[in-house]
């Protein structure tokens with residue numbers, strides 16, 4: 001019987017052999033027989049979590065640190081190669097450690113007299129009843145058992161989505177699909193929030209998130225500025241990952257005195273770069289934009305927040321040309337329209353942070369065709385053990 005070696009892990013997490021065969025569950029260095037049997041190689045480890053294989057939260061726990069790092073690095077490097085981008089320096093890949101995820105959406109259902117709570121199974125609506133988790137920050141995981149109890153005692157039977165975010169004051173928790181009818185139900189929720197020391201508890205009963213409990217305004221500190229945290233706003237998934245993204249952009253653009261932060265969210269990059277730089281922070285989500293604006297005004301930070309849809313109404317080439325540097329961190333679709341304007345501008349320094357190597361590579365090609373050089377590129381894996389990959393990059397001309 002012939003055998004083949006797994007050379008790399010492909011974008012969706014399968015191992016791939018030299019002949020291009022995809023093998024689910026195999027990692028770099030494994031051997032696979034004709035009948036599909038995987039003979040574990042030096043990078044194949046026992047998954048740390050008992051739920052691995054059923055839980056849809058992780059795809060790559062069978063890969064050791066070296067194989068994971070190689071996967072994240074190659075995802076980014078291959079995307080660059082596919083667009084024939086010439087690279088100055090590939091910076092070391094950053095992987096977030098276990099138990100650092102500071103935001104997650106879990107799902108829950110009543111089951112018999114109890115309840116199940118956890119991530120969904122891959123490609124299924126079934127919820128895995130989470131008894132351990134190696135990705136969630138301990139503050140989030142500590143709420144899983146109490147939430148199971150809360151939902152078990154609840155009268156409704158519809159599925160519930162639970163969004164958890166670790167904010168400055170503790171955990172911000174939103175329950176979607178959880179109905180609280182009557183005073184006793186509301187009091188039970190308030191007791192829960194107080195006893196668990198929640199920073200905020202909000203219910204979405206079909207009319208948007210309504211806050212039940214928020215003893216002091218919930219914030220997230222960006223740079224050194226506490227910024228109000230609106231419900232459902234974007235936040236980098238791990239604190240250590242955010243630090244790498246922020247420190248890279250600071251290093252890339254450190255001397256620029258005027259910066260436009262595009263797709264700015266709450267101001268993750270804007271507040272880190274501001275003072276000495278003056279920063280224009282452009283964002284389409286209204287709540288995030290207002291939170292950024294209020295924090296900048298209250299603290300007297302030189303961040304000017306602008307509410308604008310950069311897909312339909314990107315900063316024009318003339319507007320872009322007024323800045324010493326641009327940082328952009330678009331959603332997964334990338335920033336085709338905005339990058340076309342940057343290409344036509346006279347700006348010469350661009351830091352591009354991305355959560356999708358493919359759309360990034362397409363946009364990077366537009367920049368390179370306009371005379372930019374890709375100076376630096378760093379692969380980043382904040383979603384440890386998953387196939388989501390991020391990166392920082394720096395372009396000059």
Ligand SMILES: C[S@@+](CC[C@H](N)C(=O)[O-])C[C@H]1O[C@@H](n2cnc3c(N)ncnc32)[C@H](O)[C@@H]1O
Nearest residue numbers: 234263264265268284285309310311329330331
């Ligand atoms: C990947 S997040 C980055 C946010 C921020 N830079 C950070 O690191 O926290 C992308 C941001 O782009 C915003 N966004 C999505 N579509 C947009 C559009 N068409 N115009 C402007 N901003 C948009 C989202 O609301 C989100 O805040």
